Amino acid sequence: MSEKPTSALPKEDTKELHHFVSDAPFDLRSVQTLTPEQEKIYFASQLTLMWWKFKKHRVAVWSGVFLLVIYASVLFSEFLSPWNYQTKHTKYIYVPPQGIHLFHDGKFEGPFVYELKRKLNLETMTREYTQDKKKIVKLSFFCSGDNYHWMGLISGDNHLVCAPIGKPFFLLGTDRLGRDMLSRIIQGARISLTIGLIGIAVSFFLGIVIGGAAGYYGGWVDMVVQRIIEVLQSIPTIPLWLSLSAIMPASWSPILIYFGITIILGLLDWTGLARAVRSKLLSLREEDYVLAARLIGAGPSRIIGRHLVPGFMSHLIASATITIPTMILGETALSFLGLGLREPITSWGVLLNEAQNINVVAIFPWLMIPVVPVILVIIAFNFLGDGLRDAADPYK
Amino acid sequence: MIPTLVLASIVIFTIIQLPPGDYVESYIGELLAAGESVDLERVEYLRAEYGLDQPMWKRYLLWITNFVQGDFGYSFENQRPVSEVVGNRLWLTILVSFATIILTWVIAFPIGIYSATHQYSWGDYGLTFLGLLGLATPNFLLALVMMYFAQTIFGVSIGGLMDKEFIDQPMSWPKFWSVLEHLIVPTVVIGTAGTAAMIRRIRANLLDELEKQYVITARAKGVPPFKALVKYPLRMSLNFFVADIGSLLPSIISGAEIVSIVLSLQTTGPLLITALKSQDMYLAGSFLMFLATLTVIGVLLSDIALGFLDPRIRLQGGADK
Numbered sequence: 252m253s254e255k256p257t258s259a260l261p262k263e264d265t266k267e268l269h270h271f272v273s274d275a276p277f278d279l280r281s282v283q284t285l286t287p288e289q290e291k292i293y294f295a296s297q298l299t300l301m302w303w304k305f306k307k308h309r310v311a312v313w314s315g316v317f318l319l320v321i322y323a324s325v326l327f328s329e330f331l332s333p334w335n336y337q338t339k340h341t342k343y344i345y346v347p348p349q350g351i352h353l354f355h356d357g358k359f360e361g362p363f364v365y366e367l368k369r370k371l372n373l374e375t376m377t378r379e380y381t382q383d384k385k386k387i388v389k390l391s392f393f394c395s396g397d398n399y400h401w402m403g404l405i406s407g408d409n410h411l412v413c414a415p416i417g418k419p420f421f422l423l424g425t426d427r428l429g430r431d432m433l434s435r436i437i438q439g440a441r442i443s444l445t446i447g448l449i450g451i452a453v454s455f456f457l458g459i460v461i462g463g464a465a466g467y468y469g470g471w472v473d474m475v476v477q478r479i480i481e482v483l484q485s486i487p488t489i490p491l492w493l494s495l496s497a498i499m500p501a502s503w504s505p506i507l508i509y510f511g512i513t514i515i516l517g518l519l520d521w522t523g524l525a526r527a528v529r530s531k532l533l534s535l536r537e538e539d540y541v542l543a544a545r546l547i548g549a550g551p552s553r554i555i556g557r558h559l560v561p562g563f564m565s566h567l568i569a570s571a572t573i574t575i576p577t578m579i580l581g582e583t584a585l586s587f588l589g590l591g592l593r594e595p596i597t598s599w600g601v602l603l604n605e606a607q608n609i610n611v612v613a614i615f616p617w618l619m620i621p622v623v624p625v626i627l628v629i630i631a632f633n634f635l636g637d638g639l640r641d642a643a644d645p646y647k
Numbered sequence: 648m649i650p651t652l653v654l655a656s657i658v659i660f661t662i663i664q665l666p667p668g669d670y671v672e673s674y675i676g677e678l679l680a681a682g683e684s685v686d687l688e689r690v691e692y693l694r695a696e697y698g699l700d701q702p703m704w705k706r707y708l709l710w711i712t713n714f715v716q717g718d719f720g721y722s723f724e725n726q727r728p729v730s731e732v733v734g735n736r737l738w739l740t741i742l743v744s745f746a747t748i749i750l751t752w753v754i755a756f757p758i759g760i761y762s763a764t765h766q767y768s769w770g771d772y773g774l775t776f777l778g779l780l781g782l783a784t785p786n787f788l789l790a791l792v793m794m795y796f797a798q799t800i801f802g803v804s805i806g807g808l809m810d811k812e813f814i815d816q817p818m819s820w821p822k823f824w825s826v827l828e829h830l831i832v833p834t835v836v837i838g839t840a841g842t843a844a845m846i847r848r849i850r851a852n853l854l855d856e857l858e859k860q861y862v863i864t865a866r867a868k869g870v871p872p873f874k875a876l877v878k879y880p881l882r883m884s885l886n887f888f889v890a891d892i893g894s895l896l897p898s899i900i901s902g903a904e905i906v907s908i909v910l911s912l913q914t915t916g917p918l919l920i921t922a923l924k925s926q927d928m929y930l931a932g933s934f935l936m937f938l939a940t941l942t943v944i945g946v947l948l949s950d951i952a953l954g955f956l957d958p959r960i961r962l963q964g965g966a967d968k
């Protein structure tokens with residue numbers, strides 16, 4: 252190995268390399284041209300990218316549509332339900348669900364239901380209903396029927412579908428007072444669905460403010476907030492709910508109790524969100540653009556609210572979407588324990604509260620139907636949240 | 648850890664005191680409702696005996712110093728020391744919680760791993776959907792329905808934690824078997840919600856790991872697929888899981904409370920809820936405090952375990968301080 256290894260570099264004694272700079276104007280497109288498709292992707296805004304990514308998750312899109320539809324229905328609950336949800340049909344107590352028929356005696360009659368014959372079974376002491384195959388109850392659309400007060404304000408009697416007053420038309424059966432379950436479920440959606448939204452708004456606000464302060468200031472603020480979160484997370488939620496809702500005086504009106512419960516649900520839910528905000532801020536606050544903002548003279552609240560939080564807002568929204576179901580379930584749990592909402596306010600939790608003994612499962616199983624919308628909504632929120640979370644990071 | 652516990656004790660005490668009135672008042676209310684007369688002297692005597700006439704901070708100090716010394720106070724309603732009332736039930740609660748946690752793991756692990764390795768397949772969608780179904784069904788209703796079916800189809804009465812003839816009997820194999828039989832439904836019901844959450848988190852964490860370059864390298868150099876999955880990615884994705892062990896307890900106990908009421912289990916759940924409702928403050932307070940302590944210890948243990956599992960966390964933590 253006497254020979255020196257040859258180097259790839261030019262030898263030192265060669266002539267100095269000529270340094271060349273072209274004067275011609277440089278046009279990027281001459282080197283690399285973007286196809287129209289590429290252009291579309293490269294120049295798309297972040298929101299557009301997120302939308303494309305979101306659209307890929309088919310189930311999430313459909314869940315979103317489903318939720319939009321049923322949230323829209325909340326505005327017209329009274330119109331959509333066939334009866335006023337509080338009307339007691341004393342002749343029809345514990346009626347099982349009825350089926351809609353189209354043909355009577357081989358003749359097309361339009362949608363109708365059969366009238367019911369009632370018989371008291373003296374052995375089991377229950378009412379038994381049988382279909383009266385001779386008499387039919389025709390259904391009409393966009394008709395005037397049972398009276399109601401829309402949102403407690405405007406009175407009206409228009410319904411999407413209804414039967415003549417006094418005739419039986421209970422698609423999902425009736426409860427122990429003869430109230431129509433379908434109408435009650437539709438009405439309950441208003442409370443149950445909005446409870447999640449208001450609760451999440453409260454917890455969102457608290458989470459961003461408290462978590463933001465902890466992450467931005469660090470130091471002792473962070474210490475205190477961390478301890479508070481730890482404490483709240485180390486106590487089971489049910490006792491907390493219980494005692495907080497026991498504070499609300501019984502003299503409060505149902506509406507006040509409703510708001511009280513949403514606030515309780517929100518007050519105990521912010522910890523997870525605050526943690527997420529805090530850990531994000533801890534890493535983001537060292538970025539150059541934060542320093543720049545501070546040098547220009549922006550205050551902490553502006554830096555947090557204007558520069559830092561929007562950077563991961565999409566993540567927050569996605570995680571908030573997944574916690575809405577917790578609130579809806581929390582409300583049902585509270586109502587089950589008799590500490591949630593009370594009649595006459597009707598929520599899915601209140602409805603399920605009536606389905607809590609084994610007799611119901613055995614004899615009146617249709618009283619458990621309110622669980623179906625609960626399950627559907629919760630699953631939809633979960634899928635929507637999944638899709639949003641994927642979309643929140645469109646560059647992946 | 649100590650500051651957290653002090654803070655927790657203050658929070659718990661305030662929460663218990665928050666509802667208006669005290670136990671004596673609700674006791675009097677009960678007496679009046681039953682048509683009995685109440686004389687004021689007796690009321691004052693009761694108040695003084697239970698320390699209810701003291702200002703709140705004094706009561707708090709009294710309670711917490713006793714608690715630290717192992718005296719958990721006196722249950723008004725049961726007329727017995729709290730440690731006696733809670734004692735037996737606590738073991739059952741721990742048994743149910745423990746069984747639930749094991750069940751959750753046994754179900755969630757394989758499903759989570761399968762979903763992550765078969766992302767967007769029918770199996771993934773189907774299993775995720777099943778998990779969500781468990782998450783979405785209110786626990787108490789599921790408990791009711793399962794109780795009904797267990798009775799009508801299998802002929803097993805599943806209320807309570809054991810068959811009636813075994814209550815107050817010494818431990819024996821038949822009794823143990825009976826307890827086991829009765830444990831199935833509660834653990835399944837309580838576990839459903841947790842399982843779904845666990846599946847999704849295992850799936851998400853494992854997916855994050857599987858995308859990393861070292862996995863590709865491992866595959867490229869011919870590491871068998873199973874080993875390439877288990878050796879590092881799975882281990883890394885377990886961090887969250889260990890970190891969660893501590894905080895699992897409160898949520899399981901919350902879930903167990905409602906289910907216990909439906910199934911009339913002799914656990915601490917129903918006890919706690921009646922205590923809270925009737926303002927039996929030492930019972931509720933000491934029990935909650937006990938849970939909080941358990942949780943804080945659990946979090947501490949899981950932090951230590953995390954340090955062992957992933958040396959990076961241990962080293963980073965040291966550098967920060």
